[in-house]
Amino acid sequence: MVTLIAVLAKLRIKNIGLIDSLELSFQKGFTVFTGETGAGKSILLDAIDLLLGGNPVTNSSRILSVDSDFCSIEGFFKPNSLVNSWLKKNNFNFEKNELSISREWKLTDGKWKSRFQLNCQVVSRQYILGLRPFLADLTxxxxxxxxxxxxxxxxxxxxxxxxxxxxxxxxxxxxxxxxxxxxxxxxxxxxxxxxxxNNYRKMQNTLEELEMAGINDPSEDLNLKQEEDRLVHGVRLQESLCLLFNSLKESMDNSPTALDSLSLSVRELKCITELDNSLRPQLDQVLDLYTNLQVLINDLDQYYSLLESDPNQLNKIQERRVFLKDLKSKYNRDLQQLILYREQLRESLNNEAPDIAxxxxxxxxxxxxxxxxxxxxxxxxxxxxxxxxxxxxxxxxxxxxxxxxxxxxxxxxxxxxxxxxxxxxxxxxxxxxxxxxxxxxxxxxxxxxSRFLLALKxxxxxxxxxSILIFDEIDTGVSGRVSSAVANLLKEISLCRQVFCVTHQPLIAAVADHHFSISKVLINGSNRSKVHQLKAFQERQAELAELAGGDFAEASIYAASLLEKKAA
Missing domain, CATH: 1.20.1050.90 (RecF/RecN/SMC, N-terminal domain)
Structure with missing residues (x-):
C-alpha cells in the first residue's frame, strides 16, 4: 500500500566529505542532526541535495572526497501517489513500493563525471530534477x-x-x-x-501597364526595326532612287530613259507586227515589260514619298523600340507572350477582387x-x-x-x-x-x-x-521563546511530512522523534565524520547538554527537563 507521504527510508554514502562509508535508516516524523561545527552535519543534507540533482559545481567540489576516485550516494524512498503519478506520466514503470536513486562519480582524466540511476535504470539529471519536487524540498x-x-x-x-x-x-x-x-x-x-x-494589386498594375503599351501586333518589334533601318538610311536611299528615276523615267541630260526606250520599242514592234503577225508574241512581251516598268516606277515613287513624309518618325520609332525592349525584359516575355499574358490578366481580373472570409x-x-x-x-x-x-x-x-x-x-x-x-x-x-x-x-x-519560509512550509x-522537508540551520539567529516556537512548528509539520533538520538549538532537538549526532574523529591521522543515532534517554540528554553549553551540570538538568517535557 502506498504511503500518504513520501519517506526517505535509507541513505548510503561512500567517500563523501569526511565520510568514508555510511548507511543510515530513517523513519517518518521529525529527525534532527546535531554536532559540533565542522563535524559534517550539513554534508548529509548536501548529499541528499546532490542525490536529487543538486548543482554539482557548487556542492560536489567541496564534498567529493579528495582521497578517492569514486564516490556515491544512494537513497531509498517510499513513494506516494503523487510520485507514482509523475513516474507514470513520464514513462517510468516499477513494481515494488520502493524507489531507489543513486548517483555515482568517477574521476577520469582529472575531472569528476557522474551518472544517475533510478531503480537501477540510468536516467538523466534533468529527469531527476523533474522528480525532485515530489520527493524533497530543501530549505x-x-x-x-x-x-x-x-x-x-x-x-x-x-x-x-x-x-x-x-x-x-x-x-x-x-x-x-x-x-x-x-x-x-x-x-x-x-x-x-x-x-x-498584394498579388491582386500587382496584377492590376501589370495589366494597366500592358494596356497602355497598346501591343496588338506580335511582329511590331520586327516591323519597327525595318522602319528604323529605312529611316536611318534615308539620304542614301533617296540618292539611289534619284539615280534610278534618272535612268528609268526622267533623264537629267535629256538622254533616252529606259521607259523611253521601251516606249519606242513598243511603237516599232507594233509597226512590224502589222507587216508580220508572227511577231505578235514579242510585242506582247515588250508591252508586259513596259507595264511592269511603269508599276515599278510607281512603287518607287510611293516609297520615295514615304521617305519625305515625317522627319520626326525616326525618333518616335526608336523610342517605341526601346519601350518594347524594356517591357520584354521586365516580364521576360516576347511580344506574342505579352499579348497572351495581357489577355490572361484581363480574364482573371474580370472576376471580383479576391477575398477571404x-x-x-x-x-x-x-x-x-x-x-x-x-x-x-x-x-x-x-x-x-x-x-x-x-x-x-x-x-x-x-x-x-x-x-x-x-x-x-x-x-x-x-x-x-x-x-x-x-x-x-x-x-x-x-x-x-x-x-x-x-x-x-x-x-x-x-x-x-528563514522564519518566513518555515511559516510558509x-x-x-x-x-x-x-515531499520530504529538509531544513539546514533554519533556526540560526533565534533563541528563547522564538526557538521554542520554531521547535513546535517543525514538530507540527512532521505530523504530515517527514522532516529533517540540522540544528544547534536544544529546544528544537528535544522535540525530534529521531536524533542523530555527528562528531569528528581522528582515524589514521585524518579527520573523519562519525554518525551515531541517539536512542537512549541518557545519550540524548548528554547531546542536548552539549548544545546548551555553560555549566555541564546545569545544562544536563536543563536537557533532561526538555526531554521529560517532550515525553509528557
Missing part, C-alpha cells in the same frame, strides 16, 4: 532564491487553493489552448489574405478570447481569496516566530495572459511599524526570510503532504 538558512521567484510565489498560492484552484486552472488551460489555436489560425489567414491582396474566423477568435479572459478572471478571483486567507494565517505564524510587528501582503497584479492565467504574485513584507511594504527578498534579513504542509 537552507537565508534561502532567498526560492522566494525571489515570482513563479514560485504564484505556485504556492495555487497549492493553498487546493482543488478549487486546480479546477479553475484546468479551465484556464483549456480555454487558453482553444483561443491560442484560433489566434494562430487567424494570424495565418490574415497573412494569406494580405499576400493575395475573415469575419467568421475573427468572431470565433473574439468569442474564445472572451472565454479565456472570463476563465482568467474567475481564477484571479479565487487566487485573491486564497491570498487574503494566506496573509492572515502567515501573519499569525510569523507572530509566533518572533515577528510580532511584521506586516505581510500578497500583491496580485495583472500580466499578459498565458495558460497559467493572467496574474503575477509578489510577496510584500515589512518588519517594523511605519516601514513601507516592499518585495520580501529585497527588505527581509536572512533570519526573517507549515501552512503548505496542511494542504500538500507530498
Amino acid at each position: 537552507a538558512q537565508g534561502s532567498a532564491n526560492k522566494l525571489s521567484s515570482l513563479t514560485n510565489q504564484l505556485k504556492w498560492i495555487d497549492k493553498l487553493g487546493a482543488n478549487e484552484i486546480d479546477n479553475a486552472l484546468s479551465k484556464v488551460k483549456l480555454h487558453w489552448n482553444e483561443w491560442k489555436l484560433l489566434s494562430d489560425k487567424l494570424t495565418r489567414a490574415r497573412s494569406e489574405y494580405e499576400n493575395i491582396q 475573415l469575419e467568421l474566423l475573427e468572431q470565433h477568435e473574439k468569442n474564445a478570447r472572451i472565454q479565456r479572459d472570463k476563465s482568467n478572471a474567475d481564477l484571479s478571483q479565487l487566487r485573491r481569496k486564497v491570498a487574503n486567507n494566506f496573509e492572515i494565517t502567515l501573519i499569525e505564524h510569523m507572530q509566533l516566530l518572533g515577528l510580532s510587528t511584521a506586516s505581510f501582503q500578497v500583491q496580485i497584479n495583472s500580466t499578459l495572459p498565458s495558460d497559467n492565467g493572467s496574474d503575477q504574485v509578489n510577496f510584500l513584507f515589512s518588519a517594523n511599524p511605519g516601514q513601507p511594504l516592499s518585495p520580501l527578498v529585497e527588505i527581509a534579513s536572512g533570519g526573517e526570510i 507549515a501552512i503548505l504542509a496542511q494542504v500538500d503532504g507530498s
Whole structure:
C-alpha cells in the first residue's frame, strides 16, 4: 500500500566529505542532526541535495572526497501517489513500493563525471530534477532564491487553493489552448489574405501597364526595326532612287530613259507586227515589260514619298523600340507572350477582387478570447481569496516566530495572459511599524526570510503532504521563546511530512522523534565524520547538554527537563 507521504527510508554514502562509508535508516516524523561545527552535519543534507540533482559545481567540489576516485550516494524512498503519478506520466514503470536513486562519480582524466540511476535504470539529471519536487524540498538558512521567484510565489498560492484552484486552472488551460489555436489560425489567414491582396494589386498594375503599351501586333518589334533601318538610311536611299528615276523615267541630260526606250520599242514592234503577225508574241512581251516598268516606277515613287513624309518618325520609332525592349525584359516575355499574358490578366481580373472570409474566423477568435479572459478572471478571483486567507494565517505564524510587528501582503497584479492565467504574485513584507511594504527578498534579513519560509512550509504542509522537508540551520539567529516556537512548528509539520533538520538549538532537538549526532574523529591521522543515532534517554540528554553549553551540570538538568517535557 502506498504511503500518504513520501519517506526517505535509507541513505548510503561512500567517500563523501569526511565520510568514508555510511548507511543510515530513517523513519517518518521529525529527525534532527546535531554536532559540533565542522563535524559534517550539513554534508548529509548536501548529499541528499546532490542525490536529487543538486548543482554539482557548487556542492560536489567541496564534498567529493579528495582521497578517492569514486564516490556515491544512494537513497531509498517510499513513494506516494503523487510520485507514482509523475513516474507514470513520464514513462517510468516499477513494481515494488520502493524507489531507489543513486548517483555515482568517477574521476577520469582529472575531472569528476557522474551518472544517475533510478531503480537501477540510468536516467538523466534533468529527469531527476523533474522528480525532485515530489520527493524533497530543501530549505537552507537565508534561502532567498526560492522566494525571489515570482513563479514560485504564484505556485504556492495555487497549492493553498487546493482543488478549487486546480479546477479553475484546468479551465484556464483549456480555454487558453482553444483561443491560442484560433489566434494562430487567424494570424495565418490574415497573412494569406494580405499576400493575395498584394498579388491582386500587382496584377492590376501589370495589366494597366500592358494596356497602355497598346501591343496588338506580335511582329511590331520586327516591323519597327525595318522602319528604323529605312529611316536611318534615308539620304542614301533617296540618292539611289534619284539615280534610278534618272535612268528609268526622267533623264537629267535629256538622254533616252529606259521607259523611253521601251516606249519606242513598243511603237516599232507594233509597226512590224502589222507587216508580220508572227511577231505578235514579242510585242506582247515588250508591252508586259513596259507595264511592269511603269508599276515599278510607281512603287518607287510611293516609297520615295514615304521617305519625305515625317522627319520626326525616326525618333518616335526608336523610342517605341526601346519601350518594347524594356517591357520584354521586365516580364521576360516576347511580344506574342505579352499579348497572351495581357489577355490572361484581363480574364482573371474580370472576376471580383479576391477575398477571404475573415469575419467568421475573427468572431470565433473574439468569442474564445472572451472565454479565456472570463476563465482568467474567475481564477484571479479565487487566487485573491486564497491570498487574503494566506496573509492572515502567515501573519499569525510569523507572530509566533518572533515577528510580532511584521506586516505581510500578497500583491496580485495583472500580466499578459498565458495558460497559467493572467496574474503575477509578489510577496510584500515589512518588519517594523511605519516601514513601507516592499518585495520580501529585497527588505527581509536572512533570519526573517528563514522564519518566513518555515511559516510558509507549515501552512503548505496542511494542504500538500507530498515531499520530504529538509531544513539546514533554519533556526540560526533565534533563541528563547522564538526557538521554542520554531521547535513546535517543525514538530507540527512532521505530523504530515517527514522532516529533517540540522540544528544547534536544544529546544528544537528535544522535540525530534529521531536524533542523530555527528562528531569528528581522528582515524589514521585524518579527520573523519562519525554518525551515531541517539536512542537512549541518557545519550540524548548528554547531546542536548552539549548544545546548551555553560555549566555541564546545569545544562544536563536543563536537557533532561526538555526531554521529560517532550515525553509528557
